[in-house]
Structure formats: structure tokens, C-alpha cells
Amino acid sequence: MDRQNPQAALELLILKTLAAGPNHGFGIALHIEEASSALLRVEEGSLYPALHRLDKASLIDAEWTVTPNGRRARMYHLTKSGRKRLKEIEESWATLAEGVRRVLRWA
């Protein structure tokens, strides 16, 4: 997940969401919207390609399960390397945010 990737933020949010536990695509979208108090709204058209990119990169894994509502859904969960990657991105994101915050204070 390189810095140039415009999807980087979305992928970070996906990984963070999955850190709380396995979830399906709709659940992830819902969680991001709720957690950000509807400040962020997931572009649903890019959510699924992003999930598949993470799956292909072995950061997350997927399997078909049946939800409590009795609906078949593709459930995603973090893999070991996904967890590691999340930690790395969180750190670099925090650094970036802190840097931006300081610059903004001086401006």
C-alpha cells in the first residue's frame, strides 16, 4: 500500500475496521460511516475492488459464511501480515498527521 495509492486511506480504514473482527463488505462500509459520525462516506464502487486488492496482497482473507439474518456473505478477516501492515500504516499515518497539524498551526 504505497503512498502514491489514492486508495491508501480507504485501505487503511478497511484494515482498521477488520482489526475489530471479521466483517463483510457492507458491514465495513457501515462501520466506517458510523465510526466517522457520517463524516466519511464510502464510495461503494471502490470498496469491493479495494477489498479484493487486499485479499490478493494476502493482507486479508475471505470466506463465505451465513450471516445471523440467514444471508450468504463474503466475510473478510485480517491475516498476520495484514495486522503487521496496519501497525506500520497507523504509525506513519500518525507521523504524517502530526506533521500536518504542526504546519497548520504555524501557518
Add this chain to the structure above:
Amino acid sequence: MGMKGRWFRRRPSDEEMREELEAHVAMRAEHDAIGTAAARRRLGNTLRTRETMRRVWVAEWWDALQQDAWFTWRSWRRQPGFALGATLVLALGLGASTALFAALDRVLFRPLPYADPDRLVSVGVVTFRGESPMIQGAAESMVDLFYLQEWDTTPAPFQSVTAMGALVGPRTCEIAEGEPEGLRCDLVDHNFLRVLGTPVALGRDFAPEDDVRGAPPVAIISHALWVRRFGTDPGVIDRPLSLERGSSLLRARIIGVLPPDFEMPFDAGDLLLPAGLRPLDPKAMARLSLTVLARLRPDVTPEQAKLTLETTWPEMMKLPSGFREEWRVRPVRDRRVGDAARVAWLLMGAVAVFLLIACVNVTNLMLARVGERRREFGIRAAIGAGRIRLARLALAESLLLSITAGGLGLLVAYSLLETFVTMAPPGIPGVADASIDLRVFAVAAVLVVGAGVAIGVWPAASVFRLDELQGLRSTATSSPGARPRLRLALVTTQIALTLALLGGSALLLRSLWNVVSVPLGFTAERVVTLSASLGRVRYPTAEHGVTFFDGLLERARAMPGTVSVAMSDSPPPLQSSGAVTTGWEVEGQPVEPGATQPYLPIRIRSVTPHYFETFQIRLVHGRTFQEADVAGEPAVAINESAERALFGGARAVGHRIRPGALPAIGGGQPAPRPWYTVVGVTADVRNGLALTDEPRPEVYFVARPGRWGGPLAALAAFGTAGGHLSLRTTASPSDAAAFLRQIAADLDPRQLVTIHIGDELLTTLTAQPRFITSLLTAFAGLALLLAAVGLYSVASYLVTQRRRDIGVRMALGASPRDVAGHVVGEAGGWVGGGALLGGALGWMGTRALQSQLYEVQALDPWSWTGAFLVLVLALLLAVFRPTYRAAHVDPVAALRME
């Protein structure tokens, strides 16, 4: 599963992706309590999202390739005839090119197995008499005296020089222990392998002290001999090996084994021996002729080296007036390959033309298909397929076609190469080792891709010219043409190339006919010849040899079916043992005072009395030899050429002649030779290096095994030099051969003999023209077939296209004959154009062929007319069916069609 990531990420199927998105839409609808349609809108373009998801897993090109391949496969299955035909045509072209490349790679391209082989040259002089070389086709050589005296320090243009023996006695030697085996042995200077840059694989190289005359003999053996004879035993080093070489027996210690890929520069070799040139004995009577190899300095070209040698040493030896020497410096490859390179290029050119024809043919078929598929492509274009996508599809189809054909072509190449190797004439170096290795495979791959692109370019380009609306509008019955003018141009090109190939093979066929119908002056159909070279170990004196050959003669005579038996030092048509004498005199015709003896090289052959009967050589005047001649007055028989040369128009029988006097040893008067009475004049027999060489003057001496047959040392008794026993039989020649072999084995089970049956030797001499002619004729025949198929397909297509026009004409009163005439006339126009172009191509191409032609001119009208007639006949057959169809168009049906 679980925390551990999987090694292999399974790609979700399209169905799974669809289901995942559907689940999302359903959950969104439920959660937000909105309709499914609204939820779907919120997700956006599902089709595009799914495509983006797919792209995550599958690279676009791979996906597209799979689609194209699948599409192509389906279209081939619909039209198996096209797929099969195009694949076969292309497989033939690719297979033939690959096989020929594999066979000729060693002649033309593959570097010689030496270090920096391009800097390795052969250096020496060629002696000219007047304007032509004294010996036709002689390679450059150098006298040992010059090599050792003048070149004791390496001359300026070279980094290093080395020599190998040439023309020093028989090159063959024989293992004189255990199972007898004839070997090809070479004498080399001690630094030979170091100059070539080849280290030995096992043991050590020659050292200077091994090369001193009288040093204990040592030998380096080839890898093949090591495997064959010693089973790769490393203990072979320091093992002594008994060898018979000419009249000497030597016990050489094996000191080294050559690497497996080593090849002697000019001929195959089994064993290297030090030449023992040093110390030089300037007074020795016989001088050795050496083949000298040198490594050029980095900045020197062969031409510059030649110039340096010419200025430093204008002459190597003092020569009589009328003779001169010319220095020659040329890459080892050029000398090794010699005339074979020209033949190789000729064949490569022919196969390239053939491959081109195959490609043109397949392009034509593909264009025809583009026409047929116009509707389909039109629909695709109308529903949004990009033109680039369609062009790519056309190109993918051609590539797939050529890859399939390439695979099949490899099989073709394997079997063709086997045929080439067995058919190939001697003298094309390395053909026997030719195989389809990685290098050949790489070339084949390049050819496949090249052919794929070549046949796909036009069909792909024609996609851009499609008018989709027209494609949709037109009905299936009259599919409009895809670039008919281009297709006609292709057919014309194909006809032109075919005519060039046909003309070339017609010339070669005529030439081959001329070669094989040359009157030879003898017949060998029912003759079996046994050749044996007796070694000094078991046959130390002439008497021992006599026992062997006399025994052989006696038993051969007693064999059932024997008509006559004779021995000679060489059987026809091969040139005699190489002995050429000069300075012949006729008794009573005094040599003009002051004039040197006339230089008239006359070949001499030593034969027993029934030689002429055995080979059915016609007697012109006088008589043939009788048993009485063996011990009686010295008698000779001469051929008609010799009679003309020595006696002008006069009769020779009864006159006496003698060869030039022997040069005196150690000064003093030359020793004159005895006179010989000419008892008979015989018809000329082909005795040159090739059947097509003019017969040369020849004198036959009477010989008897074990005795001096003639006046010269070269005519030494068969007892030691070996000889050839020829037998004419009324029995089956192969039975006679088996009989002879048995007789020889009874007399001496350890003696190696070679047996030739009938015309075998002649066949060897005509192997090269046969090889070239059969290959070129095969290419031409196939090309003709392809041209006919191409013309057929275009003509039938045009007739279909013009059905309406034809119908209108017929409705207006044209007779079927008029229509047929029109079709044939039009086809005739293309054929005529192709023929003109082909004639011009052939005229340019066959100039390269002239050197391979015997008594036929490259512009021979008969050959070209013949080729043209064959072409026209084949093409007439090809347009027959389309013409028939045109003439039988039902005007009413044709007009009702639209």
C-alpha cells in the same frame, strides 16, 4: 485458514463477485429501508465495478488473450478446413526452414569451436600455371623448408602460427592391437592446440620436446575415440597404443584426450601425432607440404596480412618460367566450408522463398476469411467493440495459427532433418552432427513469431476498412470482398515466386540429367570392388602382400558367376592414385634442343591384364594387355586423350614412349627412363575429381601384385601400398560382395577391407547435384501446389461475388462459353503478370545457380518454357472449377438473390 495466510490466493470466480455485490445491494436495501433499485444505484455501475474487481486478479492482456484464443478456437472449429489447411501450409514452410537451418548452420553461421575463431586464418601459396591453378581446387599450402627457415620467428601480421601435415602419405592409420580399426590421424606442430586455443580435456598438451624428430612417440586422442575404444577410462593416459601408419609401426604413448566438442579444422580426425618437423634437414630430398594456420594480430585483416607476405616474400620457391605462386590468407571457416557455402546459401534462399510463398498463401486465406466474417465483425463493431480490439483479434488469430503451425513444424523439421542428413553429399562439413538444439529452436521461434505477424498484418489492417453498416446490410449469400486487389496482388506474387523456383529446379534437373548421362567410358553396374591397404606389421615385405592379393585373385576367379577379375591401384571413376607424370617423350620425335621438356601432365594407373574387360573400357586400336605382357617387353596402353596429346593425329600403336627423366639425386645427369611400347589405345574414362571434369590423358602400365608394375615409385607393388580388386560377375553383385568379404576374411581375418558395389562410387560423385536438385524440386512442387490453391480460392471467391453480374450478362445473351472465356482470360492476366515478374526474379536468382549447372545456361529457354508450361497447366486446373461454376450460373436464380 485462520491467522495463517494462504500461499496461493484463490481467484474468486465471476459468479462469486456478482453474488458478493448482490449481497451488498440486498443488505443496503434492508438497512436503509430503500428499494433494491435505489440500493443498486448507490453502488454505481455494477458492471464496471465487477470489471475493476476482475482486473485486481487478472492482468488485462492475459484476459484478452484468453478471450481471443477462445474466440479463435471456436471459429476454427466452425471452419476446420481453413484451420487445417493454413496450419499445414505454414507448418511445411516453417518445418522446412527450420530443418534446413539446422543442417546448414554449421556451414554458414555457427562459430568454429576455437577461441576467437574469426582471427584464425589459413596461410599459404597456390601454384599457378599460366592463369589457372596447377591443381584444380588446390588449397593453399607451404613447404616445410620455408615454414621452418623463414618463419622461425612469427611473421609480422600474425600473433602465432602453427602447421599440420598435408599430403604426407596416407592420412589414415590403423590400430595394430586388439580389434583392428582404421583411424584418421593428423600430424601437427607441437603448438597446434595452443594456437587454436583448445586445452586438452584430460592429460597434457604436446610439449616442444615431443616434437623433435626421434623423440619417443606420443599421441593425443579424440574424445570420440576415448569413448569408443577406451570406455572413458581416465587411466588411458600414459597407456601405449600400437599404430600402423603407412609403412611404419609406432608405439605411441597417449598423453591427452581432446574435449568432446573439438573438431579438426578441415576434416574429421581421431588422433593427433607430433609432426616431428625439427630439426630441419635442408638436404632431405622429399619436402613436406604443410597446411599452415595463423592467428592474426587484432588490428590486421586477412587482406593486409596477404599484402605484407607478398612484399616480404615475393616467392617461396624458385619456379620454372610459366609458373608462379600466389599468397592466400583466408579465414579457416572459408577454407573449411569452401564451395559448400555457395550451395548452402542457394538452399537457404530457396527455402526462404518457399516460406515466403507459404506466408503469402496463408495471408490470402486469412483475407478471404476476413471477407466472410465481415458481417460478424460488423455486428461486433456496431455493438461497441473497438477497431483496435478487432484488429488485435485478427492478429491474435494469426499468431495462434503460426504457433500451432510452429509446433507441427518442429515435427516436420525433425523428420526432414533426418532425410537431409542421410541425403547430404560429403563435403558439407558438420551436416552429420546437425540436430535441433536450443539454438535452432530459438531461430524457429523467431520464424514463428515473424510468420505470425507477417500473415496477420493485412487481415488486421483490413479490419479498419470495414464499414459496419455495410456489414450489417449485406446478406450472407453475397459476402463482399475483403481487399480483392490486394488478394490478386498476393496471388500474382505467389505465382512469380513459384515460377522462379520452378525455373531453378528445371535448370537443375536438366543439369543433373546432363551429369548422369555423361558418357563415362566404362560400366560398373555388375562390378564389385574390394579395396585393402596392407599394413607393414603383418605384411612386412612385398612377398607377404603377394600371398594375400594372389590368394584373393585366385579365389575371386573361381567364384561362381565371375566374368573377369582385375587389380589396379585405383578403380574408375576416381582419379588414379594421384600419380601424375610429366615430360613424356615419343621415340623418334626429338625434343627441340634448348627447349625444356613439354609440361604435359599424364595420369598413370597400374592395372593387371583383365582390367579393361572388367570395366568394359572400349578398345580403340591395338590390343589390351595379355598375361605375357607382365613379364615381357615393357608395354603400356594409353587413352585417346593421351594419343591426341602425344601423337597429334597419328596412330600411337606400335610406337614407343617414355616419361620424363627422374631428377638426379645429388647433381649430375638426370637418369633416363626405359621406353614402353604402346600396345593399345582405349577410350577415355572419366578420371577427374568430378564426373563433369573433362577426361585427362592417361597411361596404363601392366602391374602384377608384388612386382614393380611401372617405372615409378608411386606405382609401388600392391603388396605394400594396397590395391583394389574389381570383379565383374553374372551373379547378384551383393552376393558377390558378401562372397568377396568372406574370402578376404578367410585369408586374413584382421585385414580391413572396403567393398563398393556397382555404381556406388558414381553415386557419391553425383551426391551434391542430386541433393540440391531434389530439395529445390520438392520446394518448387509444393510451391506450385500452394499457388494453385491460392488462385483457386481467389477465383472461386470472385466468381461468387460476381454471380449477379454474370447473371445479368447471361440474361443479356452471353453464352456460358463467353463467361468461361472471361473468367479464364482474367485469371490469365494475373498469371501472365506473375510469370513476367517471376521471370525477372528467376533471371536474377539463377545467376547464383550458374556455378551449380553443368552444360546448361541459366537462361536456358527449354527449362524456362517447361517451367512456365507446368505452371500454366497447374493454374488452369486450379481455375477449372470456378470457371465451370461461372458458366453454369442460373441467371434467374442469380438475379433473384437480392
